[in-house]
Amino acid sequence: MLLAIRDKTRGWIAYVIVAVLVVPFALFGLYNYAGNGGEQTVASVDGEDITRTQLDQAYRERQAELRQMLGEQFDPGLFNTEQLRREALQQLIDQQLLFNHARTRKLNVSDEQVASIIRNQDIFQVDGEFSMERYRQLLEQNNLTLDRYEAQMRQDLSLGLLRQAIERSAYTSDRELDRILALQGQRRELSWVTIPTAAYRDGINPQPEALEQWYEQNPNRFQLPEQVRLNYLLLDPAVIAERIDVSTEDIRERYRERQAEASQTAERELRHILIEVPAQASADAVGAAREQAVAARERIQAGESFAAVARAVSDDTGSANDGGNLGAVQPSDVAPAFAEAAWKLEVGAISEPVRTDFGWHVIEVTAARANELAPLEELAASLRESIAQSRAEREVFELGNTLETLAFEYPRDLEPAAEALGLPVQQTDWLAADDTGEGILAETAIQRSAFSDALLESRENSDLIDLGDGRYGVIRVVDHRAASREPLADVKADVREAVIDEQAAKKAQAQAEAMLPAIESGQSLRQAAEAVSVAKINAPRWAERNERELPAGVREMGFRLPRPAPGQNHADLARLPDGWAVVLLSAVEDANPDDIDAERRAQLRQSINAMDGQLAFRAVLAQLREQAQVRIFEERL
Known part of the structure; x- marks a missing residue:
């Protein structure tokens, strides 16, 4: 207990660490360390155990990160639980590997440094002073011990120092910087001929056997997806709120609360x-x-x-x-x-x-x-809605337990649960796994459950499905269609168009390929294109690497071709969305690094160093993974 025995801090400049690292105390964040004795081990790293409690907490933190990153777009059903748990476990393994490496390199953080950082965290202060009472209280509220929290803080600081030491070792020389600047600003003189596929469609009349052959060679086209029809019950706070009574006194009380809040934010x-x-x-x-x-x-x-x-x-x-x-x-x-x-x-x-x-x-x-609050009469409707919504959210949580129980007790029937909840059993139309749908049909969690082998085979009620935003549902598959393919007779017109497009594209490509030997023999691009009546010639122009005015295929090929010797050219084909192009490179002009101002050079050097530093860190981590003795107990995950 560092802070129980130290009232002063000294030593190394702790605020430098804080400036580099983010070591927050989050009330729902850190691992639960209130005693690991006897806990089940899910993995070990060079003899250091990782417990199930740590994995569970890391998994919850990973979910919280995704929820914060995606905001309203977060959908739990989009993420595979097993995959997320394995990602969380790998993160714990990596942390232990890095911490062991930091210890080996003696990147230790002293008791004084840890104590100083904790003392200066606002969350532990009262009236601007560190409060031991508040410190203990917050840790106890979150089932954390002082020793384990301080140990985790020390580990986080050590890991940050290690990462900083590795990433700051990256260095870009002036010569390397000049080479990159020359390439970044490089210009190339390009000209090209386009040969459109559409020009060769006329006259193509594929025979029935060609259509049959194409249909057989493209089995993934014209697939009819697997489909199901569902019965379901949906617990939605918005629906439950409509049947909740809110009294006038309830509205007045909520208005008084808003008045108090307004005075606090004045x-x-x-x-x-x-x-x-x-x-x-x-x-x-x-x-x-x-x-x-x-x-x-x-x-x-x-x-x-x-x-x-x-x-x-x-x-x-x-x-x-x-x-x-x-x-x-x-x-x-x-x-x-x-x-x-x-x-x-x-x-x-x-x-x-x-x-x-x-x-x-x-x-x-x-x-x-003071913040002005509208009169009660103007806010009454919105306050009523807010109260009803809050109560509905609490009621949905309780009703969810009832729904889950009755759906299990009557596995092939949703009516008993529907009667108990006062909700109707609803039915979908045919639903495919890739349908966007509306309402409950748009929920990935519903689609994933509906097409699971367990529900398709048993035709029983699903488990309670968390749909986010306080909504829950239970579904049952009532009908099922296996995936199939539309017969050729139904899609013959589409197949015919595809065959014509394919044959026309081959003709355009053959015309483009025939131009290359002529160019290699010394003919100009214009001379080589004279034999192709539909060819469109684009005059030579200087192009930059990121220029968007050129067709993407032309630009990419133009900067892929090797640098030609003076007086020579290089040419090759580029695929375009509507045909083919013959691209000719006649000259390359590198940028002059001396023309780049000091600020731009410094920015680029910093960017390269940061990227190289990250690559170096990943390389160190990969080497540690390769050298370490890591054991994962699959049956305990």
Whole structure:
């Protein structure tokens, strides 16, 4: 328990670590470390165990990351549970490999450094000071022990130092940078001839045997997907909310709550005086800075104006010249401790010194503006809807247990559950696995379950399916069609068009290929194209690597061809969406690296170094994986 035995921190500059690493304390984040004794091991890394509890927590964190990244588009059904669990396990294995490597390289983090970082996290502070009571309380609330949390913090810091050491080892020489700049800005002189496929369609009349042959050679075309029809029950908070009664008193109570919230988020005009002290400063330095803040407050109480004292002593250069004026501020604009103190003050009052990561503040409230809340009469309808929705969400959770139980007790019938819930059994039309559908049919989780072997074979009710947004459903397959293929007779017209397109494309390609020997023998592109009546010639032009005005196939081939010797050309074919092209490269001009300004060179060097650093880190991790003794207990996952 570092913080139980240390009141001071010293040593290496901990704030540098914090600037590089993100080591947050999330109330739903860290692994549950409240004792691993006797837990089931799911993997071991060079003798270090990874427990089932750690894997479960890492899996939940992975889900949370995806939910945060995708927002409203997050759909649990899109992600395979087994795959996510294996990804989470691999992440834990990688972390252990890297931590072992960091220990080997003696990238250790001292007790003082860990203690300093924890002490300066806002979440553990009360009135700007670290609170051991709050620290213990938050850890206990999340079933974490002090020792294990601090050990995890040390491990995270060590891993960050290791990654930083590896990635910062990347270096790009001036010669390499010049070579890349020359290639990036390279221009090529290109000309090309296009030969459209459509010009060769006329006159192609495929015979029946050609259609049959194409149909047999393309078995994946004209497939009719597997289909099912479903019965289902849907628990939707929006539907449940419609049958919930909300009283007038309920609406008044919610309005009073909104009034209280509005007062808490009201805007205030503030001044402050800052006595700066680094977050990692010693207790003596912190105390001395506080004394300066107290002295500033006493000067104001003795009659000096707040603005005059702020100009004289405040370390906040941005506001000091303006008498400490911060303008209009909302709680979210400032540190939590600062906001808590400022919103307790009356207008004109001066705060006691308040500690934040920046130092000590003395705060004055010069004006307060309450958030205007519309009259109750105007908000009544929306408040009623909000109350009903909240209650519906809680009711859906309870009804979900009933639905799950009855769907299991009556596995081939949804009616008993429907009667108990007061909901109708609904039926879909034919549904394919790749249909987008609407409503419940658009849910990937529903489609995945509907086409599972278990439901198709048993025709029994599914498990309770979490659809997100508080919605749950149970489905049952009532009819099924296996995948099949449309008969040739039904798709003969489409097959005929495909055969004509294919044969026309081959003719266009043959014409393009016939031009290459002529060009290689010394003919110009125009001379070689004279034998192709439908060819369209594009005059030579200088093109850049990322130029979008050229057809993509022409540009890609033009920069793939080898650099020609002076006075020579290189040519090759490029496939286009509507035909073929013969592309001729006649000259290459590299960019002059000396023409690139210093800022651009620095940006590119930084980008290359960052990319090379990431590649180096991945290479180290790959080597560690190869050398380590990793054992995964598949039956315990």
